[in-house]
Amino acid sequence: MIRKMFRRQVELRAYWRKLKAFVKKLSLQRQMMENLIIAKARQDALQRKMEERRLRLQEEANRRFAASGAMTAEEQEQRTLYTNVLEYEQDHDWPKLWKANMKENPDDVTLVSRLVSYLLSRCDHPVVKLLRKHQYRVYNGLYPIVSKGLPQSPAVLLRPSRSTHNLLHPETKRKSTNTVSSGQGFSTSLSLSPSLSHDLNTNYDDEEEEEEGEEPHTQVTVDRENSFEDLEQFLTQLDLAPPHDSTDDTGSDAELTCDTSMLKEGHIQELEMRAMKEHLKAIVKDVHIAIDQLLSLCLLSFECLNTASSKDLCLASIEEAFFTPLWSALVALFRKVNRERERAFETSMKLYQDASPGVLGVPSKLFPPEPDTLQGSYPYESAVQELKLLVKDCCPQKKLECIVRTLRVICACAEDYRCLHEVDSAPKTAAIGADDLLPILSFVALRCQCPQLVSECAALEEFIHEGYLIGEEGYCLTSMQSALAYIESLHTGGAYLPADKLI
Amino acid sequence: MAAGGAGGNSGKTYSFKVVLLGEGCVGKTSLVLRYCENKFNDKHITTLQASFLTKKLNITGKRVNLAIWDTAGQERFHALGPIYYRDSNGAVLVYDITDEDSFQKVKNWVKELRKMLGNEICLCIVGNKIDLDKDRHVSVEEAESYAESVGAKHYHTSAKLNKGIEELFLDLCKRMMETAQAEERLKGNGASQSASSRRGVQIVDDEPQATPAGGCCSSG
Numbered sequence: 001m002i003r004k005m006f007r008r009q010v011e012l013r014a015y016w017r018k019l020k021a022f023v024k025k026l027s028l029q030r031q032m033m034e035n036l037i038i039a040k041a042r043q044d045a046l047q048r049k050m051e052e053r054r055l056r057l058q059e060e061a062n063r064r065f066a067a068s069g070a071m072t073a074e075e076q077e078q079r080t081l082y083t084n085v086l087e088y089e090q091d092h093d094w095p096k097l098w099k100a101n102m103k104e105n106p107d108d109v110t111l112v113s114r115l116v117s118y119l120l121s122r123c124d125h126p127v128v129k130l131l132r133k134h135q136y137r138v139y140n141g142l143y144p145i146v147s148k149g150l151p152q153s154p155a156v157l158l159r160p161s162r163s164t165h166n167l168l169h170p171e172t173k174r175k176s177t178n179t180v181s182s183g184q185g186f187s188t189s190l191s192l193s194p195s196l197s198h199d200l201n202t203n204y205d206d207e208e209e210e211e212e213g214e215e216p217h218t219q220v221t222v223d224r225e226n227s228f229e230d231l232e233q234f235l236t237q238l239d240l241a242p243p244h245d246s247t248d249d250t251g252s253d254a255e256l257t258c259d260t261s262m263l264k265e266g267h268i269q270e271l272e273m274r275a276m277k278e279h280l281k282a283i284v285k286d287v288h289i290a291i292d293q294l295l296s297l298c299l300l301s302f303e304c305l306n307t308a309s310s311k312d313l314c315l316a317s318i319e320e321a322f323f324t325p326l327w328s329a330l331v332a333l334f335r336k337v338n339r340e341r342e343r344a345f346e347t348s349m350k351l352y353q354d355a356s357p358g359v360l361g362v363p364s365k366l367f368p369p370e371p372d373t374l375q376g377s378y379p380y381e382s383a384v385q386e387l388k389l390l391v392k393d394c395c396p397q398k399k400l401e402c403i404v405r406t407l408r409v410i411c412a413c414a415e416d417y418r419c420l421h422e423v424d425s426a427p428k429t430a431a432i433g434a435d436d437l438l439p440i441l442s443f444v445a446l447r448c449q450c451p452q453l454v455s456e457c458a459a460l461e462e463f464i465h466e467g468y469l470i471g472e473e474g475y476c477l478t479s480m481q482s483a484l485a486y487i488e489s490l491h492t493g494g495a496y497l498p499a500d501k502l503i
Numbered sequence: 504m505a506a507g508g509a510g511g512n513s514g515k516t517y518s519f520k521v522v523l524l525g526e527g528c529v530g531k532t533s534l535v536l537r538y539c540e541n542k543f544n545d546k547h548i549t550t551l552q553a554s555f556l557t558k559k560l561n562i563t564g565k566r567v568n569l570a571i572w573d574t575a576g577q578e579r580f581h582a583l584g585p586i587y588y589r590d591s592n593g594a595v596l597v598y599d600i601t602d603e604d605s606f607q608k609v610k611n612w613v614k615e616l617r618k619m620l621g622n623e624i625c626l627c628i629v630g631n632k633i634d635l636d637k638d639r640h641v642s643v644e645e646a647e648s649y650a651e652s653v654g655a656k657h658y659h660t661s662a663k664l665n666k667g668i669e670e671l672f673l674d675l676c677k678r679m680m681e682t683a684q685a686e687e688r689l690k691g692n693g694a695s696q697s698a699s700s701r702r703g704v705q706i707v708d709d710e711p712q713a714t715p716a717g718g719c720c721s722s723g
Contacts, residue, residue, distance in 0.1 A: 489582070
């Protein structure tokens with residue numbers, strides 16, 4: 001009996017415990033519900049606030065642009081971008097701090113560059129987002145052309161395969177994945193292009209990936225994620241690989257391949273070249289629009305940059321950020337378009353590789369009389385070394401500076417050589433004018449042994465900011481272009497290129 | 504940088520490009536050195552020496568930046584002229600008064616410039632080496648009437664004696680300013696409504712040649 005009672009009690013206690021637990025759970029659930037409701041309300045309030053803020057900023061942007069009736073799509077876009085900037089500035093303090101800093105130190109010239117480079121390092125800032133957007137657009141335009149088909153000319157110079165992707169931030173890699181996977185043409189040209197070596201030739205297919213195991217999988221991921229690096233690989237092959245057969249061209253070119261047999265080869269090439277030139281023109285235009293937009297947004301974000309000198313600095317920074325990862329692809333397209341000119345250059349280069357400066361019209365007082373005096377070296381070697389660095393830079397402005405340095409070195413060398421001749425006589429009046437400079441520059445460019453210079457300069461001509469073309473930089477670029485054109489015409493023995501071709 | 508010629512707050516700054524044309528030994532290098540440095544014997548002039556020179560002037564309260572582009576006179580580089588003289592505001596064509604051939608060359612260049620650049624370029628024909636007048640082979644009348652017939656101005660200079668050079672360039676600058684101002688007026692009439700399309704952003708998009716360093720006119 002007692003035992004029974006005891007058991008009852010135990011059971012009762014167990015029930016009681018269960019009940020208690022249940023009640024506790026109930027109250028907990030109620031609390032949770034309450035919390036949820038509160039959270040929801042908070043969220044709604046926040047959303048409303050956000051919406052209000054957005055509207056307010058939109059209005060501010062509208063005021064800023066002083067809407068004059070109708071709005072173009074471009075204006076609309078700019079307004080949206082500016083709204084994004086304002087929104088960003090509400091969430092981040094650094095723009096305010098920089099602006100204040102700029103105001104306090106208006107004479108600090110380094111501040112402008114520092115601000116712009118800081119701005120360009122903020123991946124979530126609208127300016128940087130816009131930069132990436134434009135870069136991918138241009139890149140997508142270049143990729144199919146550059147990755148497909150190789151130039152026939154066996155280039156002498158090996159392009160250093162520097163991977164440019166690391167210049168971009170990890171965030172952009174993720175973004176690149178999106179861009180790449182959304183652009184189908186991208187992946188197909190990847191898997192089908194015959195110019196690929198076997199390791200890249202994996203089919204871009206999920207099932208196959210799994211079947212083939214680890215290795216191809218990682219490679220496909222590389223293809224998709226490090227698209228810039230991937231392109232870099234193409235570009236390396238572009239210089240190395242022999243001309244490939246056009247019959248096994250990409251799938252997208254199937255119709256074209258069929259026609260090839262029916263039409264004359266030359267005609268096809270002509271058409272192809274015309275299409276390529278059109279494409280190049282479009283790309284150049286895109287690049288200019290992109291840079292214009294970026295500069296505008298930059299100046300909108302930081303009004304303090306809107307002075308003549310700051311604007312120049314700002315533009316230089318934007319251009320550097322914009323071109324650095326894209327240059328090798330851009331110049332690859334220029335090389336395709338300028339293939340004939342590069343070939344002419346190469347022919348002359350082979351014919352005249354050992355020619356003395358005198359052969360190119362350099363007056364004898366401007367180079368050492370006997371090669372022995374230079375001890376294994378040749379005249380103007382330092383200028384040649386300087387010019388060889390041009391292809392290594394990835395930003396137009398830096399390349400232009402390289403050309404300027406080359407010409408300066410030439411002038412300094414010429415001065416030295418003349419002094420060698422005039423040890424006894426009094427210093428002569430004449431300094432180096434264009435009459436002397438151009439033959440020497442031709443000699444230097446010839447010794448540089450780099451046909452790619454032709455395309456590099458053609459690209460510079462397109463991308464260098466107009467403001468620079470009137471000054472010393474412009475003069476140097478023009479002289480370089482002239483020297484290259486002269487070299488191209490050398491092997492024909494005096495039959496010069498028509499002048500209008502160069503303009 | 505050389506590109507920093509944008510219009511400041513106090514008045515406008517003009518940037519002009521002038522090409523220098525002439526055969527090898529007419530003395531164009533000495534001429535331009537005289538003008539820019541006024542040091543006939545200085546051995547260290549600029550980094551690019553006499554090939555490319557700049558000069559800052561102040562003409563009737565307006566700032567003028569002059570960029571003088573020397574060109575190669577040799578026949579072998581003749582075909583390359585156009586890439587040098589495109590977008591020039593002015594051209595100085597130099598011949599040697601003792602050398603008939605060099606005058607003939609000037610005539611060829613005038614023809615070419617007019618053909619390629621029309622009447623917008625201000626031409627100056629310059630007979631250099633007047634210190635050697637006793638050996639003159641190009642008569643003053645012939646040269647002056649030729650210049651007039653092609654809408655160019657004629658000058659006589661001596662780089663050696665530093666004669667006539669200052670006047671030549673001052674005159675040329677004034678003419679280029681006039682041309683630029685006329686162009687601006689023409690543009691100003693038509694551009695007033697389109698200017699409002701890009702408010703808020705100070706983009707000097709289609710500024711006349713006179714002020715190319717506006718900053719962001721890379722759309723061209």
